[in-house]
Amino acid sequence: MSIEVLVVDDSAVVRQVISKILNKAKDINVYDVASDPVFALGKMEKKWPDIIVLDIEMPRMDGITFLRKIMIDRPTPVVICSSLAVKGTELSLNALAAGAVDIITKPELGIKGFLEDAEKQIQHTVRNAAKANVSTRDAKLIRSVKTKPPEENILPDLTGMSKTTDRVIAIGTSTGGVQALEVVLTALPRTCPGIVIVQHMPEKFTEAFANRLNSICAIEVIEARSGDRIIPGRALIAPGGKHIEVERSGAQYITRVFSGPAVNRHCPSVDVLFRSVAKHVKQNATGIIMTGMGDDGAQGLLAMQSAGAQTIAQDEASCVVFGMPKEAIKLGAVNFEISLDQIADKI
Template sequence: MKKISVLLVDDSAVVRQVLMAILGQAPDIEVTVASDPIFAMDKMARAWPDVIVLDVEMPRMDGITFLRKIMAERPTPVVICSSLTERGAETTLQALAAGAVDIITKPQGGVKHFLLESAAQLLAAIRGAAGANVKNLVKRAAAPRLEVGSKLSADAMLPAAGSQAMAQTTERIVAIGTSTGGTQALEALLTVLPRVCPGIVIVQHMPEKFTASFAQRLNGLSQIEVREAQNNDRVLPGLALIAPGGKHMMLVRNGAYYHVQVADGPLVNRHRPSVDVLFRSVARFAGKNATGIIMTGMGDDGARGLKEMVDAGAATVAQDEASCVVFGMPREAIKLGAAQRVLPLQDIHLAVLGK
């Protein structure tokens, strides 16, 4: 079995040392290192890697410039290793827009301990990136991180829906769940929606601090309003609410109106926010007034929740394999019989509009 060749590009000697130790223990991965993009290009001229793990802020050439150069010359899966700061979040979003596959965050202090604790997350990101459909990222260029722990279900946050949702309301709700490749897919979807459309609630697997910057970016590109959700925000037509990183988001109902609850809680499917948690709440409180959409992403978060939605009478859609960066989440939903329709990314806006 061919090993995944990984090139680690980071100007921190501590980060390089720790990540080399982590990756060196994986039997399916071989790693080389470079202290900046200039050195990296010299190594890549001799042997091109399968996956690049890339820091953003480096001397001589920054990570964004290097990433754009790679994507223009020879598209390759790139996992960004970025600082968990407001500035780092904005820069990392530029990297995702330029075609990066996933995000691994590192704190400003205690990097060695943090990276050792995040070893499984890093390995999962690299393995997912190795199988990513990079051409779909490149087409749309101008994570999520996985958290390790016991794999809890949505039961950890709320019970399953009964046979029926609450009494009917005329308001339609669209719930969207996505992960790896989702930042580009959501941009492609939300930016073509007209100002008049149903209220939208979204879980995109991303670390805290990143979702606010991501929502701001989409808001500037879209006709609809896009913002990071806050507790008790009302779900309104023409508004998309994105679950904040590090928090679960659930739909609730008060009379004829929908609101969201943003809450702490355990990892569900090793994620917080979890798509399953959102979809279950939508099944419970919106039922047949809802549309559920599961898009590109690694793993199976959202598959069972989408099945609960279709069982509650909701319309459901999965993104097709050809337009996904990683087909994992949609594939699992399709296997469960949770998706009534399978659509390419360019047609999913029609499902949002009820067509």
């Protein structure tokens, strides 16, 4: 059976080109297109798609409002097709937080040529989205942005607490990770150990993603730079397009951010982070592998376990895509397999 796709975009060129690209694949069928969400809802009353390819900025109803509506009414895998402009970056992150599975980034100019050049990527993205378990997402995964807790709930500056910097939490995630990380990080107090995160995400997205999380979490969340200290109450997110490692500097742990070739098809790579933690942090670390497509992080988690670290995998029932955790479990690299809502407590 083919994957039935509905394309929703106000650009006739985009609708035409995406339909042509997807219909080239034998296992994908674009059964209809719509110029905005209002038209799309009418078409979906007659036939509900397996996948929706969705623009964000459209007339009558914006894509994020439409996305939230269908995620509440009838959760369906959605792939965002959006620009990487600064405004588009924020909107795309909001779409991921609202339940979108993945993003196809398109330029402001030369869209037709870009889409044609990215044919295989677009087909691959739609196939992966079809495997997503979006029904696991409950209200807390699509809630609106909250405010940061009152100042009295936030501890004083912790940079001088060198004796507490010997614990490191390393987290790796991909598809579905934007929502999952929000669930975990918003539940953590400022007294939690320092955290280093790899979320598979393009350049320009990670800074906006970190800023968004920082605005709703009690802990500090920032995009990592080389030399950043890993301290209690702080989460450091690897920049898109760069790897991140953890290194020891005297009694402290710091990050090293650097450019390099993709590992397991990803940059940043979870394996790169986990292997560095296995080498430098050893038994003082906890490794957590969460929802995501593929096997990035499985070997690195095994290295952490062999070095004495505690290792955790998100369970299948709460994963959007049970790929990365499954591969780590198959390797015997996981000490605990737990649901998403238990991970913050475990940390």
